[in-house]
Amino acid sequence: MKKVKYQEIxxxxxxxxxxxxxxxxxxxxxxxxxxxxxxxxxxxxxxLDIIIENAKIARLESRPMxxxxxxxxxxxxxxxxxxIEGGSIExxxxxxxxxxxxxxxxxxxxxxxxxxxxxxxxxTPAVVHFEVVEGDxxxxxxxxxxxxSENMSQLKMFPPAAGLAGVKEFVKKVVIEAGxxxxxxxxxxxxxxxxxxxxxxxxxxxxxxxxxDVNPNETLAQLEAELLTDINELGIGPQGFxxxxxxxxxxxxxxxxxxxxxxxxxxxxxxxARHVKVVF
Numbered sequence: 001m002k003k004v005k006y007q008e009i010x011x012x013x014x015x016x017x018x019x020x021x022x023x024x025x026x027x028x029x030x031x032x033x034x035x036x037x038x039x040x041x042x043x044x045x046x047x048l049d050i051i052i053e054n055a056k057i058a059r060l061e062s063r064p065m066x067x068x069x070x071x072x073x074x075x076x077x078x079x080x081x082x083x084i085e086g087g088s089i090e091x092x093x094x095x096x097x098x099x100x101x102x103x104x105x106x107x108x109x110x111x112x113x114x115x116x117x118x119x120x121x122x123x124t125p126a127v128v129h130f131e132v133v134e135g136d137x138x139x140x141x142x143x144x145x146x147x148x149s150e151n152m153s154q155l156k157m158f159p160p161a162a163g164l165a166g167v168k169e170f171v172k173k174v175v176i177e178a179g180x181x182x183x184x185x186x187x188x189x190x191x192x193x194x195x196x197x198x199x200x201x202x203x204x205x206x207x208x209x210x211x212x213d214v215n216p217n218e219t220l221a222q223l224e225a226e227l228l229t230d231i232n233e234l235g236i237g238p239q240g241f242x243x244x245x246x247x248x249x250x251x252x253x254x255x256x257x258x259x260x261x262x263x264x265x266x267x268x269x270x271x272x273a274r275h276v277k278v279v280f
Contacts, residue, residue: 001081001082001083001136002079002081002082002083002136002138002280003082003083003084003085004082004083004084004085004138004280005084005085005086006084006085006086006087006088006091006092007086007092008280009084009089009092009093009096009140009280010092010095010096010099011096012096012140012278012280013074013092013093013095013096013097013099013100013140013142013278014096014097014099014100014103015100016096016100016140016142016276016278017072017096017097017100017101017104017106017142017144018062018100018103018104018106019276020070020142020143020144020274020275020276021058021064021065021069021104021106021144021274022058022059022062022063022064022065022104023058023059024055024058024059024065024272024273024274025210025273025274025275025276027210027211027212028187028211028248028271028273029052029055030212031211031212031248031249032048032051032052032055032185032248032271033052035048035185035245035248036048036049036052036245038244038245039238039243039244039245040243040244041237041241041242041243041244043237043241043242043243044237044238044241044242044243044244044245045243047237047238047239047241047243048185048238048245051238051239051271055272062104064104064106064107065272065274066146066183066270066272067107068107068109068146068147068148069101069106069107069109069123069144069146070109070143070144070145070146070147070274071109071110071123071126071127071144071145071147071150072093072097072123072124072126072127072142072143072144072145073126073127073128073129073142073143073144073145073204073208074093074126074127074128074129074140074141074142074143075129075131075140075141075205076089076093076128076129076130076131076139076140077131077133077137077138077139077140077141078130078131078132078133078137078138078139079132079133079134079135079136079137079138080132080133080134080135081135081136082136082137082138089128089130090128093126093128093140094124094125094126097122097123097124097126098122098123098124101122101123102122106123107123108120108121108122108123109123109147110122110123110124110125129201137279138279138280139277139278139279139280140277140278140280141208141275141276141277141278142275142276142277142278143204143207143208143269143274143275144274144275145269145274146183146270146272148181148182148183148270149178149181149182149183149186149268149269149270150267150268151181152174152177152178152181152182152268153174153203153265153266153267153268154170154174154177154265154266155196155199155200155203155263155264155265155266156170156263156264156265157196157261157262157263158170158261158262158263158264159260159261159262160259160260160261160262162262163262164223166262167192167262167264168223168226168227168230170264170266171188171190171227171231171250171264171266172227172230172231172234174266174268175188175231175234175236175246175247175266175268176234176236178268179236179240180236180239180240180241181240182268182270183239183270183271183272184236184237184238184239184240184245184246184247184270184271185238185245185246185247185248185271186246186247186248186268186269186270186271187207187211187247187248187249187250187251187268187269187270187273188207188227188231188247188249188250188251188266188267188268188269189203189204189205189206189207189208189209189251189252189253189266189267189268189269190202190203190206190227190250190251190252190253190264190265190266190267191203191204191205191206191252191253191254191255191263191264191265191267192252192253192254192255192263192264193254193255193256193257193262193263194255194256194257194263195257195258195261195263196263198255198263199255199263199264199265200265200267202253202254202255202265203253203265203266203267204267205253206251206252206253206267207251207267207268207269207273208269208273208275209251211248211249211251211273213249213251215251215252217254220252220254223252224249224250224251224252225250227250228247228249228250231246231247231250232244232245232246232247234246238271248271248273
């Protein structure tokens with residue numbers, strides 16, 4: 001039985017929050033630099049140069065790369081042979097978020113509820129999702145999700161007759177409607193199948209997956225590549241100023257669904273695609 005202490009989760013969460021604010025993931029940085037070399041439009045090149053330089057300054061000076069330091073999402077993958085000592089996982093995550101956002105002077109963006117809208121003043125609560133697996137794995141995967149991109153996300157419950165063509169048109173429609181509001185170049189996470197809530201959750205997981213990932217499902221890998229090409233041909237470009245660098249990566253997660261349904265969710269992540277994985 002693996003034992004994990006409550007305070008260890010608190011400290012690792014705090015560290016993750018600070019790292020997400022200051023340190024653009026290497027996979028995203030490398031993708032931005034690679035696509036900058038392929039960009040032809042002058043203004044798009046300048047925008048990408050600014051984005052890349054901003055990320056470098058944030059990392060060197062330990063300053064947030066964006067003023068919207070996001071709402072924290074955590075995917076907990078917990079083995080059945082793991083025991084948490086000293087408190088609950090969710091309480092530890094929230095304590096770590098509060099410490100990280102306070103210590104780093106990060107913007108507190110969370111309100112107590114959508115109606116009263118009173119700021120909680122410590123960026124909690126985080127949104128926590130649990131997955132229980134066999135063994136003694138204990139992994140926390142964090143994302144700091146800004147709402148410029150989150151607000152542009154959509155879900156559609158299609159009839160099966162819509163087919164793959166309907167799915168592709170919907171994804172492009174979501175990206176077109178997002179335009180510059182999602183701070184492109186973006187990462188597009190797609191959930192395909194399941195039910196209403198499963199579809200949305202898959203899209204969120206896909207949106208924070210590494211841009212260096214190659215989908216093990218050959219059909220989905222091909223669809224990801226096709227959609228990436230289609231989206232970049234829309235001409236929205238970095239920050240909406242035109243060019244062929246609108247999207248860094250399309251990631252798709254898929255699940256079984258009902259004979260009468262074809263759920264599709266699109267969750268967009270901005271170029272500050274902040275995510276950190278902690279393995280205990």
